[in-house]
Amino acid sequence: MQTTARTGSRINPRLATAPSQSVLLRLLDAFNRWEETKRQQRKLTEMPQHRLDDMGLTRSDIDRAFR
Numbered sequence: 233m234q235t236t237a238r239t240g241s242r243i244n245p246r247l248a249t250a251p252s253q254s255v256l257l258r259l260l261d262a263f264n265r266w267e268e269t270k271r272q273q274r275k276l277t278e279m280p281q282h283r284l285d286d287m288g289l290t291r292s293d294i295d296r297a298f299r
Contacts, residue, residue: 273298 276284276294284290 269298 273294276289277291284294
């Protein structure tokens with residue numbers, strides 16, 4: 233039986249506690265996901281405006297996406 237955590241009306245499998253996964257492994261996984269998100273944000277923020285224009289993004293789109 234799989235355990236899942238509910239957030240609002242949606243099920244969030246990342247918040248599920250798997251009995252075989254230690255707390256330390258879950259913390260490391262969460263940290264790795266946070267670090268990857270910050271890396272992506274930094275890369276987009278450092279991009280020149282003409283590249284963002286090519287992708288149809290604005291600086292405010294980046295700010296909103298990573299709030």
